[in-house]
Amino acid sequence: MQTDKIKAVSRQGLIRKACIKDIKPIQLLINRFARRDLMLPRALNELYENIRDFWVYERGGRIIGCCALHFCWEKLAEVKSLAVERGHWKKGIGRQLVENCIKDAAKMGAESIFALTYQPGFFQKMGFRRIAHSKLPHKIWAECIHCPKFPDCKEVALLKKL
Template sequence: MLIRKAKLKDVPELYNLINEYAKEGTLLPRSLNSLYENIRDFWVCEKDGEIVGCCALHIVWEDLAEIKSLAVKKDYKGMGVGSSLVEACLREAEELGIKKVFVLTYAQGFFSKFNFEEVEKAKLPHKVWGECINCIKFPSCDEIAMWVDLEKVFIKHDSEV
């Protein structure tokens, strides 16, 4: 399996994968337009020419980024795909000089493996909540806000799963 930056040709597969989870209420839906506009944010895991996972690193400010749209095909869960995608995002954030990365998630245990810690949502900039207006759970969000200081996290520096 190969972890790489997403390409425009990946958008239809990303759309299907992300929106499968959106139907379950665990991810925000993404339109094709949004995916094309933000393709540079995305990392993918590819196996035999098929996208089996994706994750985005969205820059929010000079020192803050968000991990978004982490999705792994159900047949590949538990095989390290999600971890490898998060590591790729954290490595990229580190290379860009980002100090903190946050996530809104239901998978606290998963993100705690990368030293993410729970944080009050009020500590995140208001700009973050612009996308939340599109969520069916707004304004009663039940996701947990977590963040990590990148100086505390161990990041693998290879790109193979």
């Protein structure tokens, strides 16, 4: 068993760092939500370039959930691309993925972690607090300008101090 790859085993599933073979299932999962305007779509090249940011929840050889931790500024990280197959909602998978990102961010020296989301209640239950978008560094908006909803995005910005 490769202990460097495995983060946590829970509820008959495995939370681990993503690897190359996970890219296409991750893209399918994310883009399923993107087609419903619930998150930004991700291109394959973007996922390959950022594979080290991703955690996955795997059960029975299938990717059921994913989440990325992206360092975007000094001592600031972002939780992004959180997606869990709809049939597996409310089972703690999303929470476990975000908790892994929080622990990883703290271990790497981040002092705060933020999320941009249409589901603020989920993150607030985990200790995130609403903040004004203007409190985030301008650098993070580089991704937002490619969104069809920009500049009228309704995502809520939330921040958690670590």
